[in-house]
Amino acid sequence: MDDRREIRLAVLIDADNVPYSNVKGVMEEIAKYGTPTFKRIYGDWTRPTVSGWKNVLLENAITPIQQYSYTSGKNSSDSALIIDAMDILYSGKVDGFCIISSDSDFTRLATRLREAGMKVFGIGQKKTPNPFIVACDKFIYMEIIPMVDEVGATETKTDVAKPKIKSVVDKVNKETLKLIKATINDLADENGWAFLGDVGNLLLKKQPNFDPRNYGFLKLTPLIKSLPQFEIDKRETDRGGIKLVYIKNKEL
Numbered sequence: 571m572d573d574r575r576e577i578r579l580a581v582l583i584d585a586d587n588v589p590y591s592n593v594k595g596v597m598e599e600i601a602k603y604g605t606p607t608f609k610r611i612y613g614d615w616t617r618p619t620v621s622g623w624k625n626v627l628l629e630n631a632i633t634p635i636q637q638y639s640y641t642s643g644k645n646s647s648d649s650a651l652i653i654d655a656m657d658i659l660y661s662g663k664v665d666g667f668c669i670i671s672s673d674s675d676f677t678r679l680a681t682r683l684r685e686a687g688m689k690v691f692g693i694g695q696k697k698t699p700n701p702f703i704v705a706c707d708k709f710i711y712m713e714i715i716p717m718v719d720e721v722g723a724t725e726t727k728t729d730v731a732k733p734k735i736k737s738v739v740d741k742v743n744k745e746t747l748k749l750i751k752a753t754i755n756d757l758a759d760e761n762g763w764a765f766l767g768d769v770g771n772l773l774l775k776k777q778p779n780f781d782p783r784n785y786g787f788l789k790l791t792p793l794i795k796s797l798p799q800f801e802i803d804k805r806e807t808d809r810g811g812i813k814l815v816y817i818k819n820k821e822l
Contacts, residue, residue: 577666579665587672611623652676672712684707692706
């Protein structure tokens with residue numbers, strides 16, 4: 571979708587559920603889907619364990635929101651994030667939200683924001699409970715996002731950080747194959763062919779955490795090419811050099 575970069579996003583981060591080493595890569599990932607207008611992170615910044623966040627927040631212009639832990643074992647920053655999200659929603663200044671957390675407590679928030687017509691992106695670790703994942707339009711696992719070292723954190727500009735991914739690539743299991751096959755059938759013409767772009771969009775609607783990067787591929791096309799269960803047909807268009815990719819289920 572070409573206009574996705576014009577979407578104004580409110581980026582709300584739960585500091586208790588995100589390692590600060592991931593934030594730079596996460597912000598670069600968010601830039602693919604829209605322009606962050608609000609960038610806030612919630613936590614108890616009086617604790618000595620959060621000292622490593624300082625340079626990360628300065629480098630990415632993220633506003634820290636102080637929320638004291640009033641009671642042991644209770645995460646009061648969740649409530650602050652939810653209240654701010656609703657305030658931002660009613661301000662009318664954004665088109666969508668990006669909630670960065672692995673906490674299922676934000677499930678109802680994501681659902682409410684979508685009910686209001688907002689686009690909701692979720693980013694969290696693979697341990698994120700499924701209810702929060704499916705409540706988002708798109709959910710991205712933090713493990714597949716390259717970790718970009720902060721230059722400012724090391725106080726040197728001689729070391730150029732290289733993006734790195736520390737994830738374990740998932741295997742394409744029977745459930746995923748079944749999902750892809752069914753989606754192709756849903757969109758196929760009388761000859762069984764379906765436009766790959768439409769297939770990708772419908773896959774995301776059915777399973778918000780579907781991402782070729784989960785399986786070690788940057789794009790959907792090379793993922794499909796690696797699977798013997800599918801055929802690919804690249805078709806010429808009136809626009810020179812541009813081809814449309816169609817796929818169909820192979821009869822094995």
